[in-house]
Amino acid sequence: MVTSEEWLYWALLSAVFAALTAICAKVGIQGIDSDLATLIRTAIIIVVLSAFVIYTGKWANPLALSPKTWFFLWLSGLATGASWVCYFRALKIGEASKVAPVDKLSLVLVAIFAFTFLDERPSLREWSGIAMVAGGVLLLAFKR
Incomplete structure (x- = not known):
């Protein structure tokens, strides 16, 4: 049975892995073009995720998907x-501790896009948190 809070555990794991991604990528792109590094990373993701989908028995015929899904x-x-x-290029020339927070400005944009296109309606408390994230990004990204 899936609990209503299970999404939070997966989201926290996502955050941990995203943080590790930034650190490992910053070290890994030393002496290599960032676009080539992105290609190598993507190839690894394809191999690992393909093995995972097959191993867990989740493989389905992709041709059976609807045109809208595709x-x-x-x-x-x-x-x-x-x-x-864009992320790897920013990491190549910027500090990971600044690039990653700016990248997380996507949280603010997701909220705005979800409001606009998906009819999601965050509460005033949630909008306050989103605004604080935006403010935190600005504080971290810009030096005086």
């Missing part, structure tokens, strides 16, 4: 690729 997964893949290219 379209939005395609757009999501393009956005992910663009994000990774």
Whole structure:
């Protein structure tokens, strides 16, 4: 049975792995072009995730998916690729402790896009937290 809080555990693990991604990537891109590093990282992800999907028995015929699903997964893949290219370039020339927080400005943008396109309605308390994240990003990203 899935609990209503289970998403939080997965989200926290995501945050831990995202933090490790920034640190490992910063070390790993020394002496290599950031775009090539992104390609290598993506190839590793494809291999590992393919093995995971097959091992867990979750493989299904992708040709059976609806055109709408394909379209939005395609757009999501393009956005992910663009994000990774930009992230690795920023890590190549910037400090990880500044690049990663600015990257997390995506949290603010997700809230705005979800409000606009998905009809999600965060509470005043949630908007306050989102605004604090935005303020924190600005404090971390810009020196005086």
